[in-house]
Amino acid sequence: MSAEAAFEEELAGRLAERAAWIGGSAPLAELHTAGRRRARRQRAVRGAAAVAVLAVGAGALTQLGGGSGDSRTGPAGAGVSLVSPTPGATRSVAVILECANGPTGWRTLGLHQHGKQVLSDSPSPGGLTPSGTPSPGFPSPGFPSPGFFSSGVPSSGGPSTSGPSTDHPPSGDPSSWPTSSGSPSPLSYATTAQSDLERAGQAIEYMAMASYRDHYFGTCRDTSTNTLYVMRVPGSGLDAAAASTLTDWPAVKLQFAVAAGSRDELSAFGARIRADREDWRAKGVEIEAVTVAIDGAGVVVDTPQWQTAAAQIEAKYGPQVAEVR
Amino acid sequence: MKREPMRPGGCRSDPFDEFVAARYQTLLRGAYLITGNVHDARDLLHDALVQVYPKRSVIRDAGATEGYVRMTMVRTHVSRWRRTRREELTSALPDRPVVQESGWDDQLAAALAGLPRRQRAAVVLRYYLDLPVAQVAEELGCSLPTAKTHLARGIKALRQEMELVRELVGP
Numbered sequence A: 001m002s003a004e005a006a007f008e009e010e011l012a013g014r015l016a017e018r019a020a021w022i023g024g025s026a027p028l029a030e031l032h033t034a035g036r037r038r039a040r041r042q043r044a045v046r047g048a049a050a051v052a053v054l055a056v057g058a059g060a061l062t063q064l065g066g067g068s069g070d071s072r073t074g075p076a077g078a079g080v081s082l083v084s085p086t087p088g089a090t091r092s093v094a095v096i097l098e099c100a101n102g103p104t105g106w107r108t109l110g111l112h113q114h115g116k117q118v119l120s121d122s123p124s125p126g127g128l129t130p131s132g133t134p135s136p137g138f139p140s141p142g143f144p145s146p147g148f149f150s151s152g153v154p155s156s157g158g159p160s161t162s163g164p165s166t167d168h169p170p171s172g173d174p175s176s177w178p179t180s181s182g183s184p185s186p187l188s189y190a191t192t193a194q195s196d197l198e199r200a201g202q203a204i205e206y207m208a209m210a211s212y213r214d215h216y217f218g219t220c221r222d223t224s225t226n227t228l229y230v231m232r233v234p235g236s237g238l239d240a241a242a243a244s245t246l247t248d249w250p251a252v253k254l255q256f257a258v259a260a261g262s263r264d265e266l267s268a269f270g271a272r273i274r275a276d277r278e279d280w281r282a283k284g285v286e287i288e289a290v291t292v293a294i295d296g297a298g299v300v301v302d303t304p305q306w307q308t309a310a311a312q313i314e315a316k317y318g319p320q321v322a323e324v325r
Numbered sequence B: 001m002k003r004e005p006m007r008p009g010g011c012r013s014d015p016f017d018e019f020v021a022a023r024y025q026t027l028l029r030g031a032y033l034i035t036g037n038v039h040d041a042r043d044l045l046h047d048a049l050v051q052v053y054p055k056r057s058v059i060r061d062a063g064a065t066e067g068y069v070r071m072t073m074v075r076t077h078v079s080r081w082r083r084t085r086r087e088e089l090t091s092a093l094p095d096r097p098v099v100q101e102s103g104w105d106d107q108l109a110a111a112l113a114g115l116p117r118r119q120r121a122a123v124v125l126r127y128y129l130d131l132p133v134a135q136v137a138e139e140l141g142c143s144l145p146t147a148k149t150h151l152a153r154g155i156k157a158l159r160q161e162m163e164l165v166r167e168l169v170g171p
Helices: A003-019 A028-064 A087-092 A187-211 A238-248 A263-275 A277-282 A306-317 B015-035 B038-058 B062-078 B080-086 B106-113 B117-128 B133-140 B144-169
Strands: A079-081 A216-222 A227-232 A253-258 A289-293 A299-302 A321-324
Touching: A003 B015, A003 B106, A003 B117, A003 B144, A028 B015, A028 B038, A187 A216, A187 A227, A187 A238, A216 A263, A227 A238, A238 A253, A263 A277, A263 A289, A263 A299, A263 A306, A299 A306, A306 A321, B015 B038, B015 B062, B015 B117, B038 B062, B062 B117, B062 B133, B106 B144, B117 B133, B117 B144, B133 B144
Parallel strands: A227 A253, A299 A321
Antiparallel strands: A079 A289, A216 A227, A289 A299
16 A cells, blocks of 8 residues: 555544544524525525516616517617506616717607608608618607707707707706817717716716606717707706706706606506507507607507597597607 | 425425434534534534525435535635635634534644645545545536645645654654
8 A cells, every 4th residue: 555545544534533523413493494594585685686687677678769568669769668667777777878969869750650740741851861860850750849959059060950959949948058168079088078978967867867757758868969968848957957967077068858748757658548458449449559759759659550540549648649650 | 305295104204304314413524624613613514504405395316415515515615705704803812612622633633724725625525525536526616637636735735744743743
């Protein structure tokens, strides 16, 4: 036997002897109690994790304009699913979407889009670009009162100056909005400017959801002009508070858009329409999806009978129906 | 480990309880050699049993329960999280245990205490519990060559330490 093997054998014997004096009986009752407590805690943690994941997912879907189930999403995210409107989710997920030329840039022609304006009669500058992105100045179909107004400083070099803001009179008090440097960010500062824009947008999102939830709809950003667009119902201190929030980011420009309602309000409104689906079905109108327009214009109703039912739906629910398509 | 619904005698018996009652002492001894302290050993073993308890119904093979508990024990012991969580620097001296620790073979105890945790666990699994090297690797959560390295280094260090003491003290 080699010295190594002998040592291993000796070690095994000495280990056994060293441990031989250890004894005791299993405390089964305590183990059961602790085990059950651990199982409960694991279930609670898993449940909380599942809720958190769902909330984040729902928030992301809401922000990205995606939908689930039967909600139909228009091109470029024209609607927001109402399937799971989780109020807390949107608060915790401050995803500031990109909106070239402001929120109305999101509104794109749907397959059957007709709304309150006859789009076929409004050729360029409206219309889709070959890539499917609305060209600057595309009118917002069915948008009750887009009401853009500029902070008084033209967006530097960006096309937003020719956007809807020129078509609609300003509303609110623009006097206190911060101004920008007015010149486009140099290329070397593009990344910093973009992150500033993101942070500023998130700051506004959190502030507004915390303090002006009844008036706030959302915020989007236009990186080409370093501008934030705040969509809200006018008539609260939100505008001034948003301007005040932006003092930390002086280069970020601020514009406001009129929303048809707050995020919660439009979500609840959409839910009300969804609740009436059976009534509409009885009338021969199949409501496929109800979504909140991502630009805050109101609620978008998808139905194959849009040609015949649009007037009825708009008459019943009022101007918060942005579009029946 | 499947739970038996009812025994012929009519009383419900949890196989996990039976397993714990039967193997508690063996597991505790292994834990003692791994930790070097009877209190830490109990603590470690109870932690491992509590971790396994909620999963006892999904362990299909009753024979695997012991390995599962042991693996949980070893991995809990060597995890950095547990090590940092449990070690707190303090200026106050702890109360001395009333329980009389084994005074036998302090030379071995000192040599074991000098080993890193993984090496020590590997040595205990291999030479006290007589597990094959492949199972040592599995329970340590490492590859076979890594387990062999842990064992070789552990044995080498133990041998050096014990022979050094032997030379100093004499046979």
